[in-house]
Amino acid sequence: MSVTAPAGFEAAGVAVGLKSSGEPDVAMVVNRGPLKVGAAVFTSNRAKANPIMWSEQVIQDGVVEAIILNSGGANCFTGSFGFQTTHQTAEKVATELGVSAGDVLVCSTGLIGTGDELFRSRVLEGVSQSAASLSVDGGVQASEAIMTTDSKAKRSVVTRDGWSIGGMAKGAGMLAPGLATMLVVITTDAVLDASQADAHLRDATRVSFDRLDSDGCMSTNDQVTLMVSGASGITPSASEFGSALAEVCLELSRQLQGDAEGASHDITIEVVNAASEQDAVEVGRSVARNNLFKAAIFGNDANWGRVLAAIGTTDAAFDPYDVDVWMNGVRVCTAGGPDRPREDVDLTPRATHLVIDLKEGSSTATILTNDLTHDYVHENSAYSS
Amino acid sequence: MSVTAPAGFEAAGVAVGLKSSGEPDVAMVVNRGPLKVGAAVFTSNRAKANPIMWSEQVIQDGVVEAIILNSGGANCFTGSFGFQTTHQTAEKVATELGVSAGDVLVCSTGLIGTGDELFRSRVLEGVSQSAASLSVDGGVQASEAIMTTDSKAKRSVVTRDGWSIGGMAKGAGMLAPGLATMLVVITTDAVLDASQADAHLRDATRVSFDRLDSDGCMSTNDQVTLMVSGASGITPSASEFGSALAEVCLELSRQLQGDAEGASHDITIEVVNAASEQDAVEVGRSVARNNLFKAAIFGNDANWGRVLAAIGTTDAAFDPYDVDVWMNGVRVCTAGGPDRPREDVDLTPRATHLVIDLKEGSSTATILTNDLTHDYVHENSAYSS
Numbered sequence: 001m002s003v004t005a006p007a008g009f010e011a012a013g014v015a016v017g018l019k020s021s022g023e024p025d026v027a028m029v030v031n032r033g034p035l036k037v038g039a040a041v042f043t044s045n046r047a048k049a050n051p052i053m054w055s056e057q058v059i060q061d062g063v064v065e066a067i068i069l070n071s072g073g074a075n076c077f078t079g080s081f082g083f084q085t086t087h088q089t090a091e092k093v094a095t096e097l098g099v100s101a102g103d104v105l106v107c108s109t110g111l112i113g114t115g116d117e118l119f120r121s122r123v124l125e126g127v128s129q130s131a132a133s134l135s136v137d138g139g140v141q142a143s144e145a146i147m148t149t150d151s152k153a154k155r156s157v158v159t160r161d162g163w164s165i166g167g168m169a170k171g172a173g174m175l176a177p178g179l180a181t182m183l184v185v186i187t188t189d190a191v192l193d194a195s196q197a198d199a200h201l202r203d204a205t206r207v208s209f210d211r212l213d214s215d216g217c218m219s220t221n222d223q224v225t226l227m228v229s230g231a232s233g234i235t236p237s238a239s240e241f242g243s244a245l246a247e248v249c250l251e252l253s254r255q256l257q258g259d260a261e262g263a264s265h266d267i268t269i270e271v272v273n274a275a276s277e278q279d280a281v282e283v284g285r286s287v288a289r290n291n292l293f294k295a296a297i298f299g300n301d302a303n304w305g306r307v308l309a310a311i312g313t314t315d316a317a318f319d320p321y322d323v324d325v326w327m328n329g330v331r332v333c334t335a336g337g338p339d340r341p342r343e344d345v346d347l348t349p350r351a352t353h354l355v356i357d358l359k360e361g362s363s364t365a366t367i368l369t370n371d372l373t374h375d376y377v378h379e380n381s382a383y384s385s
Numbered sequence: 386m387s388v389t390a391p392a393g394f395e396a397a398g399v400a401v402g403l404k405s406s407g408e409p410d411v412a413m414v415v416n417r418g419p420l421k422v423g424a425a426v427f428t429s430n431r432a433k434a435n436p437i438m439w440s441e442q443v444i445q446d447g448v449v450e451a452i453i454l455n456s457g458g459a460n461c462f463t464g465s466f467g468f469q470t471t472h473q474t475a476e477k478v479a480t481e482l483g484v485s486a487g488d489v490l491v492c493s494t495g496l497i498g499t500g501d502e503l504f505r506s507r508v509l510e511g512v513s514q515s516a517a518s519l520s521v522d523g524g525v526q527a528s529e530a531i532m533t534t535d536s537k538a539k540r541s542v543v544t545r546d547g548w549s550i551g552g553m554a555k556g557a558g559m560l561a562p563g564l565a566t567m568l569v570v571i572t573t574d575a576v577l578d579a580s581q582a583d584a585h586l587r588d589a590t591r592v593s594f595d596r597l598d599s600d601g602c603m604s605t606n607d608q609v610t611l612m613v614s615g616a617s618g619i620t621p622s623a624s625e626f627g628s629a630l631a632e633v634c635l636e637l638s639r640q641l642q643g644d645a646e647g648a649s650h651d652i653t654i655e656v657v658n659a660a661s662e663q664d665a666v667e668v669g670r671s672v673a674r675n676n677l678f679k680a681a682i683f684g685n686d687a688n689w690g691r692v693l694a695a696i697g698t699t700d701a702a703f704d705p706y707d708v709d710v711w712m713n714g715v716r717v718c719t720a721g722g723p724d725r726p727r728e729d730v731d732l733t734p735r736a737t738h739l740v741i742d743l744k745e746g747s748s749t750a751t752i753l754t755n756d757l758t759h760d761y762v763h764e765n766s767a768y769s770s
Contacts, residue, residue, distance in 0.1 A: 045694060045697040045698055046698070046699075046705065047705040047721075074690070076690065077693055077705070077721050077723070078722060078723070079722040111690065112688075112689075113689070113690045219694065220690075220693070220697060291757075291761075291765070292765050295766045296765065296766060298766045301766065303497075304497075305459070305461065305462060309430060309432055309497065309604065309605050312431040313431070314431075320433070333462070335464075337463060337498075338462070372765075373762060374762050374763070376680070377683060377758060378759070380676070380677050380680035380681065381681060381683045
């Protein structure tokens with residue numbers, strides 16, 4: 001059900017030829033209210049796509065009527081023509097729905113530099129078609145229309161007592177914080193105001209999407225949007241809503257990780273006993289971005305030396321001769337020296353669990369990443385063809 | 386001729402079984418004077434191998450009699466036993482040569498975590514054998530004994546009027562600043578004191594080895610050493626010596642780049658018109674470390690969008706809509722928008738030249754990197770087996 005699971009939302013996914021495969025490529029999600037609250041977080045890449053620049057303005061007042069998303073072209077670095085395309089897209093959605101263009105978010109994903117006349121005409125056609133196809137059952141189609149190199153659609157629903165949260169996500173490459181070629185739309189029929197929605201969304205993304213670092217490459221187009229209809233009439237407590245939202249975000253993050261381009265291992269890097277959460281994140285990220293470590297995991301090699309070499313590049317508090325490393329339950333390094341033989345570690349399962357014990361404090365953080373594989377290289381060496 | 390090209394040096398390379406292949410694996414370079422000046426720069430990785438910790442002490446007084454290097458084991462994260470191995474190695478060199486152990490540098494390279502009793506006994510055997518094999522023609526053998534995954538030995542000699550500089554290097558993976566699994570020994574018979582040697586070495590490495598960033602992975606064992614015999618009796622001017630040393634370092638850097646594990650392209654990233662040299666380096670490095678860009682080059686795809694996405698992650702002064710990008714002489718991006726079609730770029734040659742014009746100032750920097758290939762993944766997924 002995805003984004004149409006909560007009451008008050010309609011969605012659609014249509015095919016207008018942006019993808020050469022003929023698969024659905026334009027999605028729309030509309031909030032029928034009664035609340036029209038929205039919050040969003042955006043890529044921190046300074047090279048921002050046109051839809052990001054547009055959506056950053058739209059979200060200022062916390063009011064969102066609808067979101068339109070296209071795959072098949074990022075509309076990034078396409079000049080003023082590209083920005084006009086985004087503007088026209090929002091205007092057309094507004095006309096179709098009878099709302100203000102200033103309350104319409106726009107997302108695009110695909111190849112950077114794509115955004116010509118043909119792209120524009122197809123996106124605008126997608127607006128018409130999707131507006132005509134809106135349905136309270138449209139969540140699944142919408143989740144399929146935002147796929148690019150994804151092999152499967154990502155959806156998650158959490159239901160609580162009388163209210164729910166639904167979400168959809170796309171992303172398989174450029175998965176790194178800040179965020180990563182990731183478009184996420186989350187809906188809820190719980191009652192929240194704009195500042196609550198914003199605070200909840202920032203809290204949840206900080207420990208979910210922001211800790212997914214598949215390939216260290218930060219996208220120009222990322223956007224995670226929360227839309228609030230309030231249609232349930234129920235106001236959950238902050239902790240209730242926060243934990244439910246975190247559950248949806250983490251579930252979608254896991255689905256993104258599991259479908260990362262070419263990956264053969266989903267690696268969970270758990271950093272424990274760090275001096276601070278920031279240190280734990282920095283250490284986890286440095287390991288997640290170390291190509292040699294990632295290639296070793298692909299080869300089912302418990303090469304813990306590469307883990308320590310990666311930690312050594314950080315500013316985190318740690319003593320190299322006081323660090324323990326566990327891989328899939330086997331302690332391969334104790335106090336910076338060899339422990340059990342690396343051959344004892346079974347790395348054949350896709351799920352890989354690395355624990356790094358820094359022995360400096362009591363903070364922890366978990367980073368999700370993937371291995372570096374032949375297929376990753378292959379998929380990304382021929383992406384634009 | 387490598388390190389024995391300048392007068393006053395002897396070297397040897399011997400095989401003692403550290404490499405399962407039976408290839409030479411211990412090298413020694415001895416300075417016969419009259420000067421015994423030495424300077425060295427080390428990895429900035431906080432996780433340092435035992436030989437690095439030893440050599441950092443040895444270099445303090447600027448006096449170096451000899452350097453001993455082994456491949457087949459990094460002696461890193463091998464605990465106090467490993468440090469004792471390094472100490473015993475230096476002591477044995479000192480005894481064989483009749484010098485002080487405090488003037489003997491030690492370098493090791495190979496798998497992290499390798500440094501057991503067998504390793505120690507073989508290294509010590511290598512000291513005896515190499516001391517017995519020292520020769521003024523030993524430079525070539527020494528350069529071969531430090532190879533690990535290198536497919537060829539790296540040597541460079543620059544001859545000036547009556548004096549010369551010779552160098553050897555090893556390194557194919559973990560090539561990143563700070564430095565990178567790179568052991569370099571440079572010799573000269575020019576006359577320099579210790580502070581001059583140190584200053585020249587830092588100047589030269591800053592614009593050569595430190596700007597080679599093949600895979601973003603920083604090693605635990607890197608060391609670049611300059612040994613000065615003064616045997617020519619000639620004191621070149623600072624600019625003469627500096628430019629000759631830079632020539633050797635850059636030539637060795639190019640050889641390291643050309644032999645990087647699995648690479649099919651040698652990519653020169655030239656950042657021009659930056660606001661500062663630091664900005665230029667940061668921008669170049671961010672592109673050099675972007676796996677998506679590197680995979681695209683492997684696939685002969687002039688994907689300039691990934692270049693801009695990488696620049697966007699930096700703190701450098703730039704306007705995304707004012708950047709030009711050239712690939713192999715073709716301007717594919719002008720002012721942050723598409724220019725000539727990417728298909729016009731011929732990326733089939735191994736040498737790849739990327740120019741990024743930031744249009745912010747007048748500073749430039751050049752970063753050397755490689756593409757991300759199937760073979761890189763393959764070689765690094767099976768490295769420890």
